[in-house]
Amino acid sequence: xxxxxxxxxxxxxxxxxxxxxxxxxxxxxxxxxxxxxxxxxxxxxxxxxxxxxxxxxxxxxx
Numbered sequence: 001x002x003x004x005x006x007x008x009x010x011x012x013x014x015x016x017x018x019x020x021x022x023x024x025x026x027x028x029x030x031x032x033x034x035x036x037x038x039x040x041x042x043x044x045x046x047x048x049x050x051x052x053x054x055x056x057x058x059x060x061x062x
């Protein structure tokens with residue numbers, strides 16, 4: 001395998017990682033937006049521990 005091939009493989013790998021990272025960030029943002037717009041009844045079904053974990057995660061993300 002030549003140097004050119006090695007660089008091309010690395011470039012392809014980095015490109016794939018960037019695309020997957022962007023997709024993951026988009027999915028996470030969609031998930032957060034969905035949680036924030038959830039009805040209060042739905043949140044109460046989740047339990048106090050889950051709500052506390054959500055609040056901590058939201059504070060950490062801010």
